[in-house]
Amino acid sequence: MDEEQQIQLLKKLLRDELASFCRHATKSWKKSISDTIDEVRRQDWNAVFFGGTLRSLLISRLSNNKPGRPRDIDIVISGASLDELRNSFEPFISRQTRFGGLQLKRVNWQFDVWPLGETYALKESKVESPTFSDLPMTTFFNIEAIAVEVWPQLGHPRKIFSGDDQFFRGIINRTIEINHEQNPFPELCVVRALVMAANLHLKVGPRLLSYLWKHGEMMSPMDFEVIQEKHYGTVQWTRSLFETAMAEVNSAVRYRVAEAIELTLPGQMTLWPEDEIYQQRIRLRTMPLA
Numbered sequence: 001m002d003e004e005q006q007i008q009l010l011k012k013l014l015r016d017e018l019a020s021f022c023r024h025a026t027k028s029w030k031k032s033i034s035d036t037i038d039e040v041r042r043q044d045w046n047a048v049f050f051g052g053t054l055r056s057l058l059i060s061r062l063s064n065n066k067p068g069r070p071r072d073i074d075i076v077i078s079g080a081s082l083d084e085l086r087n088s089f090e091p092f093i094s095r096q097t098r099f100g101g102l103q104l105k106r107v108n109w110q111f112d113v114w115p116l117g118e119t120y121a122l123k124e125s126k127v128e129s130p131t132f133s134d135l136p137m138t139t140f141f142n143i144e145a146i147a148v149e150v151w152p153q154l155g156h157p158r159k160i161f162s163g164d165d166q167f168f169r170g171i172i173n174r175t176i177e178i179n180h181e182q183n184p185f186p187e188l189c190v191v192r193a194l195v196m197a198a199n200l201h202l203k204v205g206p207r208l209l210s211y212l213w214k215h216g217e218m219m220s221p222m223d224f225e226v227i228q229e230k231h232y233g234t235v236q237w238t239r240s241l242f243e244t245a246m247a248e249v250n251s252a253v254r255y256r257v258a259e260a261i262e263l264t265l266p267g268q269m270t271l272w273p274e275d276e277i278y279q280q281r282i283r284l285r286t287m288p289l290a
Contacts, residue, residue, distance in 0.1 A: 007168040010058065015158050017057045018049065018148055020067060032106035033073070036113075037150055039088055046078040047151070048132050048161065051144040058171065059200060071232075072110040075150065076135060082115055089113065121180055136163035140189050142170040142179045143202070170202075175260045177205030186215040191227045194245050194263070195236055203260035204249075213253040216246050241265060 024034050040047045053070045060068030077085065085102055086093065092104040092111075100123075101114025117123070121138035122130045136145040146167040152158040162168065170176065176197055183189055190212055197204050204212070221239030228235045237245075248263050 003169065003172060006172050007165050010168050010171060011160055011162075013061060014054060014058050014148065014160065017061050017068070018054075018158060021057060022150070029108075032109045036073075036075070036089075036104070036106060036111055040075065040077065041151055043080065043084075043088060045080050046132075046149075048076050048135070048147040048149055050074040050076045050135060050147045051139055054146045054148060055143050055167075055171075062171075072112055075111060075113045076116050076119065076132070076147065077113065078116045078132065080115055082118065085113055085115065120184070121182065124182065132159075132161045133163075136161055136167070137180055139179050140181070140183050141193070141196075142166045142175075142177045142205075143196075145179045173260075174202050175205050176200075176202040176208060177260070178207045178211060181207075181211070186211075187219055187223060187227055188231060190216045190219060191224060191231065194242070194265075195228070195232075197263055198237070198245075198265040201262070203262045205260045206258055209249055209252050209257065209261070212246070212249045216249060 021033070022037055024030075037047075051074050053072070053074050056070040057068035060066055082100065082102070089102060089104050092106050094103045094105045094110075097103050097112060097114070099114065099120045100118035101112055104111040104113060116130055116132065116135075119130070119135065119138055122134060127134055132147050132149075135147040139145045144167070145163060147161040149158040149160075166177075166179065176193060193204070193208055193212060196202060221242050224237070224242040225235050225239060228237065245263055245265055248261075248265075252261055
């Protein structure tokens with residue numbers, strides 16, 4: 001099976017996984033999700049799930065054959081202003097984010113919701129009349145360059161916005177790489193890159209290696225822990241692991257490694273079984289999910 005066929009299978013799997021994720025159920029843990037997306041539907045807003053939310057759902061199903069539980073849920077909305085979002089979700093707003101959106105807390109779920117036009121990279125690039133198809137070009141990482149409709153049109157599959165499909169190629173090749181380099185928080189990008197590469201057992205692409213070397217060299221081990229605490233709410237990696245990771249990055253850059261490499265660092269969870277098993281799951285996952 002060639003890569004294009006695998007991409008089509010992954011798209012089908014992602015659609016099926018989202019259908020299950022959005023389906024109303026008696027399980028209490030899903031109520032906050034249902035209530036939030038029902039509000040989007042009541043307002044007749046066009047909306048997409050975006051970025052890491054979709055990566056978490058897809059990888060969890062591929063690796064563990066279980067429904068994903070994203071750390072947070074990113075929803076981008078077209079046709080609504082920030083004030084309109086604030087009025088609709090006012091009881092659940094915990095803060096306004098630094099990127100111009102709203103963070104919602106509903107029971108034990110966190111949602112980041114923002115108007116399409118407030119997307120940082122679209123504003124910085126002065127994109128006029130942006131559409132959802134512009135979103136994949138805005139993410140720092142390739143494995144977040146994906147958006148999918150929250151509510152599909154009746155009788156049609158959910159639209160997937162994935163640009164040149166680098167999101168799916170990254171999943172297939174198990175490689176994390178830079179997509180859109182411009183970002184106001186390079187230190188956070190360094191932390192997220194290393195944590196994801198380890199936890200998801202991903203190889204690191206050559207452009208990202210150079211970026212880690214450039215910006216990671218200016219960070220102290222204490223910086224690494226502080227940023228983890230602020231972003232994840234906990235320190236996942238110790239200072240010594242950060243120093244080990246940066247030593248490997250520096251070695252790869254010094255020797256001008258021109259291919260993706262896998263850092264020899266422990267992740268908190270094993271999401272990638274042996275490559276052959278993983279590839280079989282991509283090939284065989286053709287039936288709708290229960």
